[in-house]
Amino acid sequence: METAVKILRELESSGSRGYYVGGCVRDRLMGREVHDTDIATDALPERIMEIFREYRTIPTGLKHGTVTVIADGENFEVTTFRRDGSYTDSRRPDSVEFTGSIEEDLSRRDFTINAMAADKDGNIIDPFGGRADIERGVIRCVGEPEKRFTEDALRILRGIRFASQLGFEIEDATAEVMHRLRGRLGLISRERVREELDKLLCGRDCARVLLEYRDLIAEVIPEIEPCFGFEQHSHYHKYDVYGHIVRTVEAAPADSLLLRRAMLLHDIGKPRMFTMDENGEGHFKGHAGVSADLAEEIMKRLRYDNRTIELTCELIRRHSDKIQSERQIKRMVAKLGADNFCLLMELKKADNCGKNEFVLAENPVFDGYAETARRLVAEESCMSLSQLAVHGSSIATLGLKGREIGAALEELLGLVMDGELPNEEEALLGYIRGKVNDNGQDTFH
Numbered sequence: 001m002e003t004a005v006k007i008l009r010e011l012e013s014s015g016s017r018g019y020y021v022g023g024c025v026r027d028r029l030m031g032r033e034v035h036d037t038d039i040a041t042d043a044l045p046e047r048i049m050e051i052f053r054e055y056r057t058i059p060t061g062l063k064h065g066t067v068t069v070i071a072d073g074e075n076f077e078v079t080t081f082r083r084d085g086s087y088t089d090s091r092r093p094d095s096v097e098f099t100g101s102i103e104e105d106l107s108r109r110d111f112t113i114n115a116m117a118a119d120k121d122g123n124i125i126d127p128f129g130g131r132a133d134i135e136r137g138v139i140r141c142v143g144e145p146e147k148r149f150t151e152d153a154l155r156i157l158r159g160i161r162f163a164s165q166l167g168f169e170i171e172d173a174t175a176e177v178m179h180r181l182r183g184r185l186g187l188i189s190r191e192r193v194r195e196e197l198d199k200l201l202c203g204r205d206c207a208r209v210l211l212e213y214r215d216l217i218a219e220v221i222p223e224i225e226p227c228f229g230f231e232q233h234s235h236y237h238k239y240d241v242y243g244h245i246v247r248t249v250e251a252a253p254a255d256s257l258l259l260r261r262a263m264l265l266h267d268i269g270k271p272r273m274f275t276m277d278e279n280g281e282g283h284f285k286g287h288a289g290v291s292a293d294l295a296e297e298i299m300k301r302l303r304y305d306n307r308t309i310e311l312t313c314e315l316i317r318r319h320s321d322k323i324q325s326e327r328q329i330k331r332m333v334a335k336l337g338a339d340n341f342c343l344l345m346e347l348k349k350a351d352n353c354g355k356n357e358f359v360l361a362e363n364p365v366f367d368g369y370a371e372t373a374r375r376l377v378a379e380e381s382c383m384s385l386s387q388l389a390v391h392g393s394s395i396a397t398l399g400l401k402g403r404e405i406g407a408a409l410e411e412l413l414g415l416v417m418d419g420e421l422p423n424e425e426e427a428l429l430g431y432i433r434g435k436v437n438d439n440g441q442d443t444f445h
Helices: 002-013 023-030 045-051 102-106 130-136 145-151 154-166 172-180 182-187 190-201 206-212 214-220 222-227 241-251 257-265 287-301 306-318 326-336 338-352 357-378 392-396 402-417 425-439
Strands: 018-021 038-041 056-061 066-071 074-080 082-084 096-098
Touching (some): 002 066, 002 074, 154 190, 172 182, 172 214, 206 214, 206 241, 214 222, 241 257, 326 338
Antiparallel strands (some): 018 038
């Protein structure tokens, strides 16, 4: 905060006006942590560069009036008051015109709660009633909603993201236009859709927003629409597939984007796999694999990185796996790693939170499985090839080569994890020697 004040003082001492604007003003009024401080000024971009010549500056977007000023290791976007031209790409104005009016600058912004400014002494400039909307818990467009959302379609997703993060209701006229113009979401870059969706999922009120604005969610993830209203006909479930999905997202830890995202997609393949038995009970055999495949397609389309896609889909693929023994836990930890195995247990617990209450009795069992995994790691139980008492060079002395060596080591690891062989060099080499003598090297392939 002290550094931000220093930026405003530098502007004022040069004869210019400067204000905090946008989200930082909103968050300070709400007592929320401020992550980014944006500043607006009547100084033109070239003048901003001159005023802050003793600082490091980056001409971030001179065409749109923005200069990034780096002070005390913090970045501040300093932007000239402006009015926007037309938005032919539904994302950014084709041109801007600089103005000397902070009120005019605020009038081009998306929602009233983001259309406030504050000077260095904390005096608020609020021409559109943003402060009152914060007190009422309302998200409302600045001016005509249709104009705001036609200018920039991303504002539709930003609206529901703010509703989720802040726990606010969206004003009726604003919400009506968001629903009506949802088709414009296809104009937004996939990366921006991903960013807004991720923020929405970790919001305090995500469940309500996902239910009320499900048509907007389906616009960016059309694969989820068949889940709407799809009854499960199962004694384990009390919600339709989408209702179940939403409750599991809410149940996942709010600080784990990975798990919340996995819950959104974990049952997306259920409608494709539905069958009903002669007793009227619904079944979804194989849905976990189908959901994982759909999740992979969706996440690639939204430009997630490969590592995130791989882990998310692996958790989804395994979310219905039955665990019945410590031997099985060892094998799963060997495949996933202990940390990811524990994530899988959290996912299973969140999944149960979207079912009938009696299923929740299973959740302490999952906690126990996670504790078992941590104990096995602490005990340095053999669950990887690197922990085996023999290595490839030892196996090679028995006449095996190339892939045969790898296959032999994998077999030994499985036997050790299952408790059928001790992790001792003599016993392991003896087992391989016996197989080679009895069946020849073609046993390992």
